[in-house]
Amino acid sequence: MVTTDTAPLFDRVAIVGIGLIGSSLARALAEYGIARQVVCADRNPEACAKALELGIVAEATTDLAAALAGADLVVLATPVGSFATVGEAIGPLLKRGTIVTDVGSVKQATLRDIGPHLPDGVHLIPGHPVAGTEHSGPEAGFATLFQGRWCILTPATGADRQALARVTEMWRRVGSTVEIMEASHHDRVLAITSHLPHLIAYTIVGTASDLEEDTKSEVIKFSAGGFRDFTRIAASDPVMWRDIFLNNREAVLEILQRFTEDLTALQRSIRWGEGEQLQDHFTKTRAVRRGIIDAKQA
Amino acid sequence: MVTTDTAPLFDRVAIVGIGLIGSSLARALAEYGIARQVVCADRNPEACAKALELGIVAEATTDLAAALAGADLVVLATPVGSFATVGEAIGPLLKRGTIVTDVGSVKQATLRDIGPHLPDGVHLIPGHPVAGTEHSGPEAGFATLFQGRWCILTPATGADRQALARVTEMWRRVGSTVEIMEASHHDRVLAITSHLPHLIAYTIVGTASDLEEDTKSEVIKFSAGGFRDFTRIAASDPVMWRDIFLNNREAVLEILQRFTEDLTALQRSIRWGEGEQLQDHFTKTRAVRRGIIDAKQA
Ligand SMILES: NC(=O)c1ccc[n+]([C@@H]2O[C@H](COP(=O)([O-])OP(=O)(O)OC[C@H]3O[C@@H](n4cnc5c(N)ncnc54)[C@H](OP(=O)(O)O)[C@@H]3O)[C@@H](O)[C@H]2O)c1
Ligand SMILES: NC(=O)c1ccc[n+]([C@@H]2O[C@H](COP(=O)([O-])OP(=O)(O)OC[C@H]3O[C@@H](n4cnc5c(N)ncnc54)[C@H](OP(=O)(O)O)[C@@H]3O)[C@@H](O)[C@H]2O)c1
Incomplete structure (x- = not known):
């Protein structure tokens, strides 16, 4: 299912929230050569230290601006209730052409809470990997979490086709089957x-x-x-x-x-x-x- | 947990209903040397044939009288709703001193539906192994099903102490922890x-x-x-x-x-x-x- 014999899809992926899902994706992106570099931002300094100690990411910081600098993909992996705040914080930091996706378990919320904060030319592709465990935090993650599972993407009408294709390919390469549907x-x-x-x-x-x-x-x-x-x-x-x-x-x-x-x-x-x-x-x-x-x- | 280095507890155990639980117990009683002989009765001739083919029991028959003849322990392992009928059928076949137990998931029903049919001198020790799977039938059973699980016994007040001790020991030897409580x-x-x-x-x-x-x-x-x-x-x-x-x-x-x-x-x-x-x-x-x-x- 997992292919490593292809060129990386992204240069630098910044994961915001290095918990179970964020750290699992970070591991998979690095291990399967899907991204050249994976970094993370987390509000919790201990989670950052743990992620570095475990060797999951190249950089880990509580400073959003530092993590997002130069990222061509930003993945939001914090609880859904934090999306409005996180969206507001990342909005001004994003350059044209950046893709923003998330792993939140509710999808209308992503469009509602993240969407309005993104500048023109930044592409939002909301996503939900239907995979998980009852555990939390960076230690709980593992690269194979998404294998053989669905990942549902819910782009708004008119979303950038190329951005959608790249996010789809990312989930395909971590072993998931992608399905596209309306957020509602x-x-x-x-x-x-x-x-x-x-x-x-x-x-x-x-x-x-x-x-x-x-x-x-x-x-x-x-x-x-x-x-x-x-x-x-x-x-x-x-x-x-x-x-x-x-x-x-x-x-x-x-x-x-x-x-x-x-x-x-x-x-x-x-x-x-x-x-x-x-x-x-x-x-x-x-x-x-x-x-x-x-x-x-x- | 399982001890095989002790003398058998029973000479001949007759299991009525050779499904998931009945066949699991049959396997454990034979494999761990808890009974010298294990036989079964089942209304379903195919289940009998399967039990013989799998080598789980020494005899398998649709004839209750044949299975119960000479048994010092009878285990009822049919659905709880059949207990009144099964109780009525086995009552006349039981000799003084025989122990009757069951594995039903409801325990007041055993006392109510089986109790009245048993002749004097036959000892009823209702039981419920808190172990199972979602599968059915003799193929689904396995000897280790009860290991590390609870088995709850619910003898009526005044139940024979020796019979209770032997049924308790049987469950202990298949690997369960026995707890005694009121049926209600x-x-x-x-x-x-x-x-x-x-x-x-x-x-x-x-x-x-x-x-x-x-x-x-x-x-x-x-x-x-x-x-x-x-x-x-x-x-x-x-x-x-x-x-x-x-x-x-x-x-x-x-x-x-x-x-x-x-x-x-x-x-x-x-x-x-x-x-x-x-x-x-x-x-x-x-x-x-x-x-x-x-x-x-x-
Ligand atoms: N777990 C699953 O089974 C599963 C499956 C699919 C999708 N999801 C989705 O994935 C996302 C992450 O879940 P998870 O299981 O990975 O959670 P997790 O292991 O608890 O990790 C969440 C991370 O986000 C950080 N965070 C929490 N609140 C924040 C806030 N207000 N602002 C910034 N950062 C915050 C946490 O830091 P602190 O340590 O400081 O709280 C933690 O590092 C959620 O949106 C969830 O709905 C989860
Ligand atoms: N499964 C569990 O997880 C579990 C756990 C603890 C206790 N128990 C208890 O264990 C008992 C047996 O359950 P099981 O899972 O082993 O069931 P099972 O695999 O379906 O086996 C039941 C056996 O009883 C026979 N039977 C059914 N109705 C009968 C009737 N009216 N008269 C005579 N025989 C009849 C069946 O024959 P047919 O093929 O003809 O129907 C079958 O051979 C039940 O009392 C249940 O409450 C089950």
Whole structure:
């Protein structure tokens, strides 16, 4: 999947926010020869020091201007809630022809919060690698994170075709399959496949923890298969997820409404002992899993 | 964890229902020398043939009487909803001194549905190995399934102490840690750590699948981390889960009520943009995950 026998796509890539995703991309860009030089800016001096110590980047600084100087690609990899501030900060530092992309989990927010700050001739290509773990920070990253995963790009109408082609090629070279769609469609799809599952996992783990306190007895100790998976999901970064829910509010609330209706129907079947309805529903969802396995995303 | 250097605990163990759990236990009992002979009964002739072909059991038959003849331990490993029928069928076949146990995921149901059918002098020790996968049938089983997992036993007051000790020792020898509790407490704890997560996973996968049909667009294709885990859980056996929900109705409905309240509170925080509340909640659940990792159940 990964090709190293081609010329670098970029001379200098500046990654803003050297966390799990930023550091994974930095590693991949360097290791696979996709960029001649990878540098990073992070507000956290410890993250910068760590990134240098791990040898992930050529330069690491808390000074945005220093990192962005001479970069032909800038990748924003901070939480979505910081995009307005980061956009405002980088705007004046960008030269014509620079490409700006991001890895944020919500895509309308990128267009809304970054877009207005970019000078003319700077090309914005919003992106979202659908890959991740529940860990954070530069130590958690790894070059192969994006292999065999989707990366969704959501350029605005009229976005620069060449910039789009280069960002597409970058993700292809780190091993992802690129899909292009409208930002609003992305946010709706991810609301059900990612945001709602996280919200539910956060909820159920909280409910269990309250029950444990309430009954003063072991509850979580006997966590069986299902619950263990939920606790892993509910261990994801609190700030990142706060920002996702606040910035994809409408789509999440809409999907939550559908989910609640469906849950209420199953609840009713349990209350009234409607075994056939339950079995039918469970049989249908089992088939969905098969579809995902066939699509090789499991 | 597994000891093979001790004398067998049982002469002949008859397993009723040679699916994932039954065949895993059969394998472990034979491989670790816990029983001199392991046989099975299953209503499905194909499952019997498969169990013989795989060499899991010494005898496999659809004839309950043939399998139970001479058994000093009978293990019921069929879905919980079959317990009343199975109990009625085995009752007349059991000799004094035989121990009957089960692996059902709901424990009050065992006492209620099996108990009344057992003749005097037959000892019922209900059990639930908190271990499993989303697969079914004799091919899916493996001897190490129970290693490092809990097995919960829920004997009625006044249950035979020696029978309890032998069943406990059996689970210890297959690698589990045994915990003894009241059946009603078991059902309440598992309602939150296992039954509700499954119900939620079944719901959300159904919601996504409906949305896909509704919008005629790919939704499930982009299943990110969270959702993929849910689809795996929602691929669990429909009959087994139908039976669990129907037989643990009260505890599931009660916990569902708490869950819905908590979800509504988070929903409200999203609607009103209460970032701090969201972040606090997510930080708390992250700590729960740490607890589970420390308890080595992750
Ligand atoms: N994790 C995933 O599974 C995943 C998957 C796909 C996309 N994403 C997206 O990728 C982005 C980064 O996520 P991540 O998991 O890599 O996070 P991470 O490991 O927590 O790293 C985030 C980095 O951004 C910095 N940062 C945080 N707030 C900032 C602010 N207000 N201004 C400037 N810098 C700030 C952090 O510094 P501090 O240490 O000072 O906070 C940290 O170095 C997010 O937009 C997320 O939605 C994540
Ligand atoms: N899977 C788990 O993760 C897990 C974990 C802990 C406990 N358990 C419990 O273990 C038990 C067995 O589950 P499993 O996963 O091993 O299921 P499984 O793989 O589906 O096997 C169940 C076996 O029982 C037979 N059976 C089904 N209905 C029956 C009936 N009405 N009368 C007689 N036999 C019947 C099945 O035969 P057919 O092929 O004819 O249906 C099959 O051979 C259940 O009580 C479940 O609650 C499961």
